[in-house]
Amino acid sequence: MTGMDKVIASAAEAVADIPDGATLAVGGFGMCGVPAVLIDALFAAGTTDLEVVSNNAGVDGWGLGVLLGAGRLRRVVASYVGENKEFARQYLSGELEVELTPQGTLAERLRAGGSGIPAFFTATGVGTQVAEGGLPWKYDAEGNVAKASPAKQRQTFDGKEYVLEHAIVADFALVRAWRGDRHGNLVFKDSARNFNPPAAMAGRVTIAEVEQLVEPGEIDANAVHLPGAFVHRVLPLTPEQAADKPIEKRTVRTAEESA
Template sequence: MIFQLIRMKLHFNHLLLRALTFRSSTHGFPDKSLFSTGVSVHAPVFYKSSVEAIKDIPSGSKLLVGGFGLCGVPDNLLAGLVRTGVSNLTVVSDSAGTDEHGLGQLVKTRQIKRILASFIGNNKEFERQYLQGEIEVEFTPQGTLAERIRAGGAGIPAFYTSTGVGTMVHKGGSPIKYNTNGTVCTQSQEKEHREFNKRTFLLEEAIIGDFALVKAKMADKAGNLVFSKTARNFNPPMCKAAKITIAEVEELVEIGEIPPDRVHVPAIYVQRVVQGEKLIKNIEFSTSTENASNKTNTDAKTATEHSKEIIARRTACEFKNGMYANLGIGIPTLAVDFIPKNISVFLQSENGLLGMGPEPAAADVDADLINAGKKAISCIPGSSFFSSDESFAMIRGGHIDLTVLGGMQVSENGDLANWMVPGRKVRGMGGAMDLVSAPATRVIVTMLHNEKDGSPKILEMCTLPLTGEHCVDLIITELAVFKLDSQGLTLVELCEDVDLERVRSSTGAKFQVASDLKPMEQA
């Protein structure tokens, strides 16, 4: 008799827990439509509004916020945080959005105390607050950030990576907080390192958040999530690394409408779901073939544009048939237009696309399909989409044959600086540190030969914070092409109508001249 009473009490408690778990966010009653499915007590709670879904987030919380630029960002949830007025937040996100959108909403209202990010991007207000000591910033290489989040979700406390070796990430000194007079108040500390197979690796700690705010294309009533194209980015790993994951979705469907083999994030990682009140689809740089054509037809090329085209045409000569390549923002992306028609190259974009195509027609612009420069793009047949942690597994694992980056400075021994001018210009390193540290990946730097004031960019030693040590294999400028190897810096090609003396006077480093010096190739 006693055992029967115990079993009855346990059964009653079980039913009560189910009822509390499936409560309605607006009425406090269970959603009866879910009971008939046999969903367990761990199923997520579904909310009617974004504010209801996030209203219990307290000040001082650590938030993991999905998205890349403005793509895949949970704008409705962020707007809800603005309404609740929660403050003193620590935010982990790839970038800071823009002045008006994405995380820019919380920056504008000064609700963020500290952010861990890889790229500030085009948020001028964020940059201003950082340089004036009003917000703290911990810059983290994009691939390291993705892996720290992935490790947090997998229960791995720390890991070793070669990304950032020899830079401020390794040695410390990166400004976290400035004083109001522009001096550094707080800076990063040196990281522990260790040798593996004669290479140096840094110890990086995992990231776990109190709450994750993510954006998905679709959820079913079990809580499984599906993402659209490059809007996947940082969202999946962040779902797994938080104590409570809150998913903003565009569409909510019944259980069974998402085939099991099409689920991107299983329901076990999702605690709350809300269908966004507004369908927000912003693109930072909305470009199309029509826009590009109009610009070409109406604007005469400036001297700088002409120089960049010379560099892009020469860069295109480096692509080989069947190659996997990653292109940084700026000049590197211009090279795509000059790839020979008989060459097939799979371009990888670190925000989650392998098989990047050209700019789309205006009618085909899709806010869920952007490149690492936050511009609308297309994809080619045979392409694939994936999350940011998967993207950097490709990069760190040495599966990318070639990476092409822009540069601020390159030293004669192959050091690269391209992410910060301390106290003046801050964008963040993005994925560049990961790309240049990848084994078996050839690194090409494309840049104008000199600064606007005429000072050289190729130097004996870099004076700006490094992106990587001894990592550059080839430099392409509008004047010349230099090879870097164990013999040092060697001039191998000269642009048409450029003589050797001009290159010497424009270069701030010692270099050798190849015995078979050639005219610069052009695609």
Template sequence: MDKVVTAEQALADITDGASIAVGGFGLCGIPMALISELHRRGVGGLKVVSNNCGIDDWGLGLLLGDRRIVRMTSSYVGENKEFARQYLSGELEVELCPQGTLAERLRAGGCGIPAFYTPAGVGSQIGDGGLPWRYAEDGSVAVASPPKEKRTFRDRDYLLEEAISTDFALVYATVGDRDGNLVFDKTTQNFNPLCAMAGTVTVAQVERLVEPGEIAPENVHLPGVFVQHVVHAPGVEKRIEKRTVTRPTTETVR
């Protein structure tokens, strides 16, 4: 089954209020062509699950800046000033989740596992509740996280975490075939396969499109059973989140 379509065709069914899992870590491995198309379409009221929310002018930050996102489930938000402003002013609801827990919640959603126990967050507001999800205009907490169920296994406490599944997932892969089998290059793998698993309808942006059979079975990182649409998008701009340089020196390293 040939799953290759245009970005416009692939995202046509995403409407206001949809929940979407989006792959990437910082600006590494983000499906920018799909995000740009979603931004162009003007869809709003989105509930997004992603490790972070891009930066102020790139990635999911484009949607956030135009008030298209109403809720984020993330583990890290430190590179986006507009994100912080919207959250602290009560314009955006945010569920912060430990990074490993977020990854496992997405994987569990894709595997049909409704919930699991983890030690991450025990003894903190993650487990006890009270973590601010939404602030009021006066700075008070309007919506707080509920306490999580806790159980003890082998003398250690664990929290019950529910799986995440979403209406759609947008992911990026370096190589994909027409059947939807995907290969991720190095750290671009990050959250992409997990988000792809969690989406009811998954759209994969691929940099290089190949024919079925060209990817050896043992080299497939994510099988096509998790992917409904493939969008071939070569040459999409890639940005570096932070550039670090070393000052030149004439000193000899001893």
């Protein structure tokens, strides 16, 4: 990588300096827009004791589920975790700390972190344990709550109560884009433009795997979803890696039902 050229030759090189104990902001929603190649490289590197901030924790055996299944995650900040049985097992048995956060709040905490905004007030969660505290973050081996969420500051504006939420800034961010250039300008396709931009903004060092690598200037400036200022490394995927997009839930009809 020289000058403005941020392209990295391999996934292993891209994640080589991520240390044990790091905090990662990871893009994706369900199985869409997940930086699976970078996650697999982290798994191969043996990196462990990670805190992950992501909308969800992947599924068993894919995405973040690979790191989770190997016991590499110590803490997860997420909004939805219902598709991963191993996640539930680790959480309920006291092996994993989990901070459940409302989905819109999580997105804004990441965006705020990337925008230099330390905290913000939101109406989401007012009148619930999100604001009042007591959500179980971690259980012990006997199923008792070992660590609970603290109460958050509340304030009234124009007669309405709001709760204070703190921004998230991660050591590293891992994201996946449909198209990117050598300067790190990224374009996300369809619903993959979900948690990827705010996750990328929140990383002190942001690594993007891209399905299509193009030369600077080939992406119209008006089409850029995330400017290269937020991206530090670009990993071009092979056609096979780019095409690897599992379906989370498949529903089919029988021949009789179709008739």
